[in-house]
Amino acid sequence: MSLPPSGTVDDRAVGVLLGAACGDALGVPYEFGPPLPADVVPEMVGGGLGPYAPGEYSDDTQMAVCIAETLRDHDDPLSPEALAATARAFLRWRAEGATDIGNQTARVLGMAAHAGRTDRVARVMAEGATELHASGVPSAGNGSLMRTGPLALAYLDDPRGLAVAARRYSDLTHGDPLAGEACVLWCEGVRRAVVHADLDGVRAGLDLLPEDRRDAWSAWLDEAEARPAHAFGDNGFVVRALQAAWSAVTREDAFAPALASAVRAGHDTDTVAAIAGALLGARWGAGAVPREYVSAVHGWPGYRAEGLAELALAITRRHA
Template identity: 75%
Template sequence: MNLPLPGTTDDRVVGVLLGSACGDALGVPYEFGPRLAEDRVPEMAGGGLGPYEPGEYSDDTQMAVCIARALRDHGDPVSAEALRRTADAFLRWANDGASDIGNQTAWVMRRSGHALGRPEVAKVMERAAADRFADGVPSAGNGSLMRTGPLALAYPDDPRGLAVAADRYSRLTHGDPLASEACVLWCEGIRYAVAHADLSGVRAGLDLLPRDRRGVWAAWLDEAEERPPHAFSPNGFVVRALQAAWSAVVRGDFTTALRAAVRAGDDTDTVAAIAGALLGARWGASAIPREYLDAVHGWPGYRADGLSELALGVAGRRAGKR
């Protein structure tokens, strides 16, 4: 397995996608189960809600891969072509590769499936999500937050550009502004951690939100730092998912924090995938246990090496050079 040198920026670039995938696979066996005892060590045992093999990741990483491949191949993430490619990839995945899919995302996929392959597919998808929210259907699930980590790799020096992209990619399936705001905060946390090996970017991201939303989110982050991850269950709601992930992230190194995210219970694979992206950005792929890297795999055939190359491709980098 070829990974970048420990402590390099590339180590942290690769850590974003690998950290998320490993968190996803670690959480799969416990999805929608009860809180785990503090002395229990989560394992990549497979099973869960589907016929997952040990180490196999689920829809969280599958959708992140769809985004990452589009970003790798298009210079402007918010171009019509990049968004079209992503929307098409989501639909093809939903039809052929999805091992699991959330209710909100599944509904949007059904409503926009007729536009597969058409230039307007991203607009159709976004409109369906917006209409669902406008109709009063709760639309602030964690399904956009779980997948947006790769966007941070495409904007290494442009937090405001990243905020625009995080909002656009969230709105493809989630019309509630809460989902977009969560993606903005988390993506900026990932971007900053990759650049500086520091977690303070999540709070710095508050300045990227509308002025009247900053205090609300600051209070939610405060609460997450004061309470354990399991206090934010059920965590299918995007705010609770972010709080559970942040509560875990600030409590230790990569492995300690990732296991804490899984122990919180409920939507374990998603919370751990969200936490894993930020933890990987902070600590790097070199901090991920070797047994996780050896086991992790999933649709459409990636293992750790392939995910590493994909992350570096999004960032436009070559392993070990920086």
């Protein structure tokens, strides 16, 4: 396939979806396994919990694609129509394409299934997520963070608008504010990386959080920068997932070794690597993704690398 010229905003925009999908597919074979030794090079061999074909991505990218298609088709991501389209896409994915689905997301989508044909579906879904959190059920899983990257492509010039959207799209399935806060930080990281080709956005995103939440997240980022990715073993929890991904991203200086580090963290390997891959692709661009990954990656509802690239560029063009 033909990619945009390296070093351009288009190259980095394509890298968001392509990097996340490749991270996802690279992590699939090792999901819920122990951390990998430093001398093991992860490979896209398939298998895992699916079982998956070599290069096939999982729920992380499948749900990100649901959001990306909404952003491609709607001018205002926060309009009732766009939110309803995303909620309905999640329900269609659950019924037709989910090769895996997290417990929290499964419960919330089940609670909203009856409203799938109505305009209220997004509100019903978000209310279900809020009720689940209020009931005391742990609701700070990594399932909204894993899919959040595409939102940045619709807000490349609007960090505050992006922060609002990141929370709103997280709230569809995850009622714990921690999940929304993580999405705000990571989306700003992705946005700034696409625009400026640096990794300063995650830290800059602290200013987009409520003032009383900034110190906690700053300390968690400090910890991630000081420790290897495998130190954050409970990475099904959104804070640990972000820390594992941030550790991998900041402790290596190129796309491929950082993505491998995210997979070596162990446990929820496809999700940590998908989260890391979105930011790495935004920083280094699609041209930095190994050719063997580009040629192999694919998944529901029929995307390969070229289709993911076209989807990313369609979002940026619509929201320019």
